[in-house]
Amino acid sequence: MTPGTEDLRREIVAACRILADTGLTVGTSGNVSVRAGGVMLITPSATPYAELTAEMICEMPLDGPEGVWVGPRKPSTEWRFHRDILRARPEIGAVVHAHPPHCTALAMARREIPPCHYMIAAFGGASVRCAGYARYGTAELSALVxxxxxxxxxxxxxxxxxxxxxxxxxxxxxxxxxLEALARHYCIALSIGGPVLLSDAQIGEAAQAFATYAPGGA
Known part of the structure; x- marks a missing residue:
């Protein structure tokens, strides 16, 4: 265990419990990673969140041999896109992957979320895209993501x-x-004829407002 990562490991465990308790994921699905200097801390594979402990969190180098890990259990099968995101996006410190019901329903229909609500601006643009399909854990999926x-x-x-x-x-x-709240609202709106979409200017205005709003502890 890399010294100084204890608090981050505990934060990951707490986050996983929240994902399960709030219904954002079920069973052992989903995974969480955090940047810790030159390493990535990531949840282990096939471990129920109720049983997860800080000591079980895996470490993987962000730059180094492919698939190398340290820990009592092997890392999540989705480690590749976590690592690749953290490599490609130095401003990002954490990645959360889950299977919440409404997001997953839209993903099964391969529908992106359009600018149906100003909260879309919280995700960096006028839509939340849907990545193409590839089997979980593959380099192809990572590239699509x-x-x-x-x-x-x-x-x-x-x-x-x-x-x-x-x-x-x-x-x-x-x-x-x-994102799950937005997906739920969008699904409901689709059931009553579909939402009226906001313009690029309206989304841009919301994005500017978000620049001075920092929920989530940022």
Missing amino acids: LQALEGRTACLMANHGMIALGETLSRAMWRAAE
């Missing part, structure tokens, strides 16, 4: 789930919860 996340802090994943990014873990968790 990186593409969908260009200029964004969240995306859906076709026939899979969602990803939310944050400068801190608390910020990533805030975005994950807000």
Whole structure:
């Protein structure tokens, strides 16, 4: 265990419990990672969140041999896109992946979320894109995710789930919860004829307002 990572490990465990308790994910699905200097801390594979402890969190180098890890259990099968996101986005400190119901329903339909609410601005643009499909854990999926996340802090994943990014873990968790709320509202709006979409100017105005608003502990 890298010295000085104890608090981050405990934060990851707490975040995983929140994901389970709030219904953002079920069973052992989903995973969380945090940047810790030159290493990535990430949840282990196939471990129920109720049983997760700080000591079980895996370490992986952000730059180094492919797939190397340290810990009592192997890392999440999704470690590749976590690592690749943290490599490509130095401003990002944490990645949350989960399978919340409404985000996943839209992902199964391969629908992006359009500018149906001003909260879309919290994710970096006028839409939350849906990444193309590839099997979980693959380099192909990682490439598709990186593409969908260009200029964004969240995306859906076709026939899979969602990803939310944050400068801190608390910020990533805030975005994950807000994304599921937005997806739920969008699904409801679709059931009554569809939403009226906001203009680029209106989304831009909301984005400017968000620049001075820092929920999630950022």
